[in-house]
Amino acid sequence: MIPPAFDYAAPTSLSDALALLSQNPEAKVLAGGHSLIPALKFRMASPALLVDINKVAGLAYLREAGGWLAIGAMTREADLDRSALVREKYPLLADTARMIADPLVRNLATIGGNLAHADPANDHPATMLAYRAEVTAQGPAGARTIPIADFFTGPFTTSLAANEILTEIRLPARRAGDGGCYLKIERKVGDYATAAVAVQINVNAAGVCTSAGLALTNLGLTAIRCAAAEAALVGQPLDEAAIKAAAQRAAQAAEPVSDYRGSEAYKRSLVTTLTVRALRTALERARR
C-alpha cells in the first residue's frame, strides 16, 4: 500500500520543528510512525507535510528530578521496557510498555506518540491517568503544562494545538508504599486490548490505602478514569472486601461495546477480574 503524496522535513531543532508546524497548518508530526504510517497507507490521513522529529536531539530520556520521573516524548517503548529504573520503581509503566504491540513495533513506537495519537485502544493513556501524570506541550509561545486529566478530549483528539509538540511526560516519583500494575487481555501478541486495567496505589504502614488511581483501556471513547472505584479504596484497609468493591465500581464505569473482541458483558466481566488481580499485585508490590 502506497501512502498519499506528502512533503517531508526532518528538522534538527525543536524551534525549527515548531516553526514548520506553525507555517503549515496541514502538517503532522512524525514520531515512531507506527500509528501514523499505517494511517497514511490506509489513506485515513493525508497531511500535506510530515515533520519528522526523530532528528531533534534531546527528546528521548528518563530521569528522576524534583519529585517526578520525567520521560522524553521520543522515548521508545523498548527503552522503557529495558530501563532498570522503570522496572524497579515504576512497575505500572513497565507492565504497560511490555504489553504494547510486539517487540519490533516497540523498537520504534514512542510514548509521546502513544499519548498524542489518543487512540482509545492505546495503552499508555489509562496508565498515565492512574499515575496522575502531567505533560509538557511546546508551542510557538513557549511551554505549557497539561494535567493528563485534561489531555484526552475524545477519540483520537487531545488538547494539543496543531502547532504544538508534546515534549515530556512526568509521573510522580516513587514514594514508599507505592505499587502499581497493568493487566491487559489481548487475543494475540500485537493486538489491542479486549480490556485492560491500570492501577496505581499507595498504602501506609498500617495497610491503609492513602491514594489510588484506576483507569481502563479500550472500554470507552477515551481511556476512562474510575473515580468511584478510587474513592472506594482511599482511606480503607486494602483487604479483599475493599478490592472487590472497587472492582465492581470499575466495571460500572466501563462503557464497552460488543465487537469482534468480545461482547459487552464479557468485557465488563473482564474489568472486574482484571481489577481484582491488578489491585492484589499492586498491593504486593507496594509492600516490597
Added chain:
Amino acid sequence: MSTHHIKLTLNGETKEADVPARLLLVHLIREVFNLTGTHIGCDTTSCGACTVILNGRPVKACTVLAVQADGAAVQTVEGLAQGGQLHPIQEGFHQCHGLQCGFCTPGMLLTSAAFLAEHPNPSDDEIRWAISGNLCRCTGYMNIVKAVQYAAEKMRAASAQPAAAD
C-alpha cells in the same frame, strides 16, 4: 511531493538514492537496491516478513519511510553470511529444519540475530517472546526456537574459544 537525496549503509556498503517522501523503506530495499530477501507479507505492520535491522534494532520496513533511513545503518538477510560462511543463525535454521516455505525466514533470522547479540544465553520462553512480532504460518515455532538455541550455543562456543586460547 518532496524528493530527498539519501545516503545510508546497507549491509556495510554505502548507498545513495533520490527518493520521493512517501517511498517505504521496504520498497527502497527491494525495488531500488534490488535486494529481494526482505519480504512483504501483510503490508500492515503485523507479520514481520519485512524485518530489517535499523541501527542495531529489528524493525518492520513496511512501516518506515525510506527517507528516514538517511544516515542510518541497515542490515538485511543478504548481509548475514560473511565471506561465504553462513551466520550461525542461518546454520541453525538449516540444521534444525527451522523453515518450510521460507517466506517468514529472513525476518525470523534478523530478529533472532539481533536478539542473540544481546542475549547470548536465552531460555526458550525468552526466544518466543523475542520473535513474537514475527509470524510463521507453516513451520510452526518448535523448530524455529530450536534453531535459535542451536545458534546461541554455536555463538557461545565461538566467543569462548579466544578466551580458552589465552
